[in-house]
Amino acid sequence: MTSKPLLHVVAATALCLAGTARAHFQLLYVDDTALPRAHPLELAAVFTHPFNGGPTMAMGTPRVFTHIDPHGERTDLLKALRPVHWQSRDNQANAYRLSLPREAVRTLGDHTFLLEPEPYLEAEEGLYIQQFTKLVINVGGVPGNWSEPQGMPVEIQPLSKPYANWTGGVFRARVLADGKPVPFAKVEVEYLNNDLDLQRNAFGATAHVRAPQASFNVQSMYADDLGIVTLGLPRAGWWGIAALDIGMTKTYNGKTLSQDAVLWVQATDMR
Template identity: 30%
Template sequence: MPSAHRACHLGFFEHKNAAVAALWTFLSCLIFAASAQAQVTLLVPSQPSVEAPAPRPKAEAPAKREEKKDEKRPQDAKAPAAKADQPVDAAAKQPEQPAAEHKPAANGDAAPAETPTKADQPEAAAQAHAEPQIDEELDVLITMMRPFQYEGLVMDMPQMFAVLRYDSATPVKDGVAQPERRDLLGDLEEIRYLNQKAWGANVALTKPGLYQFIIEGRPWWDAAHGRYLQHYVKTTLPVYGVERGWSLPVGQRFEIVPLSRPFGLTAPAIFSGTVLMDGKPLASASVRMARINTEKRTVPTSWHEDIAARTNNKGEFSFVLNQPGWWCCMASIPGDPLKGPDGQPKPLQMGALFWLYVDSLSSEPRKR
């Protein structure tokens, strides 16, 4: 029969073991949470911006050759053929329009000339405001990865992939911009990235503008942590110097809207934004910034792998990005449970992601 002294020690160790178990559970939750947050959906174009080509200097018109006159047979003299590289005078090529006949009016005065009808005015206005056309293209990469470890993860095709285009002519309805939208899900092709299944698309750019690429990932089962993850991702691409639209929400259920311009940044740079849930600012939301560690540099602790913050009462946050490269900003909140593989409800972790690129001081100008 154990003595009271021994029983006291056993009770102490039982309480100690319980405390250690509770502490381990808490630390495990932190480790698992950090590990889950380190898994991000990558959405980046092959270049962070598309610059307009430098204007070409106007070529000087070649000197006109003196035409020799054939005094003997002037009727057979022919003008020299125009060279292909010489600019053509469009006005000279158009024949003169015959003057309209003016029939005298009943009082003997000339009738007034006809004025354009109202039906012709919209067509003329449309021609006056014709948008410039460009011929550009780029590739877009979509995959799942751990940015600091620079490791790829298998990813299923997203359930939505589209691009929105803004410019100075984007209409506004009820205070909300109405950008051009193009669905790109059908353009995705399965590729390999970091030795894992990924997705890519070649996107044609036919007009200048501010392009916002957006995807909605499918909920995927995280067996290691017994829950689902779902990401709403977007990134911006300025084309030919257009920047209108970078501060506008795109209407995702869970979204990060920049407060500071997310391109044209040089490290160290400040990035600020607002977290929206169903279009409303989300207070006290967890937000992290992680950079793709392509160099696979080591850091003193795991806390140095990303930067963490929480939103204020207005859903706002700010970070200082101290290194060049691609950065991912991700806000996380719990969502509605989904049916798990065993048929029972399982937790859902939702993530709103925003990708942006930061240049270095030594970056060369992007020339065309």
């Protein structure tokens, strides 16, 4: 029989783990990741709490924003980013937008976008957060390099196509730091619970789902001993996956630095 002191320890540990969930997600958004044909793209980079539609944190100037085409050619898009004021449910904060012409994604296959943001000071926790974020879109249904690591300091490597998931399916990915798997990495998953109004640079006012209790807002899990994480996709839309504090660099400006890896996955209903 479990002793009462042990129960107290377990309960205290559970509370501590629950308290470490930040729910901060670097969003990298485009309307659709599976394009029948090339067309102009509008992207948004917002640092926010996706399930609650805010609050949104002010982004500094990104350090890296790269497009990798189906042939593996890299294009620096930093100068194409434009700052905007993003309106969330609770506040307005600095974010970034990007408009890409059709010619930029006219090649059939996989197009990968990589974002390295400036570290963000989370004053309440006394630490910096830097979320290396990846988004993969496909043009024309031609399979490509969606599963290849892209050399980021921390990264989530898809083991399933991130743009071709039926609602109710299972998605798998591997957590990497310096190109190597991270066993038992702590992972958070969050649903993008509001539409994005790219005309207004704002979240839509109406949430898609209502959580029965606050612990449902952020799904927490651990990767396995090979760094692999497996999750279900119970609803159509966008799912953010973040592996927390896995980077080799642990300090910035004299404070603790959490280098996280983020991947965005889209699920689609069968019709």
